[in-house]
Amino acid sequence: MPEARPLHNHYLKAACSSCSVHELCLPIGMTGEEIERLDTLIVQRFKVKKGVALYRTGDPLRSLYAVRIGSFKTSVLSVDGREQVTGFQIPGEMLGLDAISTDLHACNAVALEDSEVCPIHFAHLEELAHELPSLQHNLNKILSREIVRDHDMLMMLGNMNSDERLAAFLLNLSQRLYTRGYSSTDFVLKMRREEIGSYLGLRLETVCRGIAHLRDQGLVAITGRNVKIQNMEGLKQLVVGCHRPAPC
Structure with a gap:
């Protein structure tokens, strides 16, 4: 499976304040000035071709990724080598949260179509979150949403x-x-x-x-x-x- 390569000619200028899905993403509820500070963390967004892996299991955590255009699937491999799909992500949703606890990605993230993501360097994001309570609040909400989604999935499979x-x-x-x-x-x-x-x-x-x-x-x-x-x-x-x- 090919892996995402953020080559220079794939880079595009990014700005949360002008993004069509910013009200569904990390900047939700933030002021204009706070969004401008978040903008500084997203230097360049990049495209990911259909079938290309944004990251794979075991890759080190460098960034979280906000889906701007397109869609992704996340998956893990079972002990017998079969793929187990764990989720589908669309614009306004985040990828990479699986790596926060261990600093290593626990799944593969593959583009289902030609897509575009905004990479947010995680260490820099943590630093800014300490200064902006609204950003820390949004991070907590995103993590909570993932937990609720997992609970809903268990309910679905069980009942x-x-x-x-x-x-x-x-x-x-x-x-x-x-x-x-x-x-x-x-x-x-x-x-x-x-x-x-x-x-x-x-x-x-x-x-x-x-x-x-x-x-x-x-x-x-x-x-x-x-x-x-x-x-x-x-x-x-x-x-x-x-x-x-x-x-x-």
């Missing part, structure tokens, strides 16, 4: 059947895209069905059957990677129903 897992995945992606100004009902999946299955703990054939079941219920229409949610409330009820207590 939901395959159709409910797929519905929850589509709803989660729909909401995240809507927050970024995109359609909540019409979008394109950047990941393959095998990757969705790995993330949800399902076999490929189970994912395909689940898509067919959702289609037969008139909830979604999925053609290739194009998704159209036809009944948002019905999809939500399918997920909510899995939390209802069983009858006596």
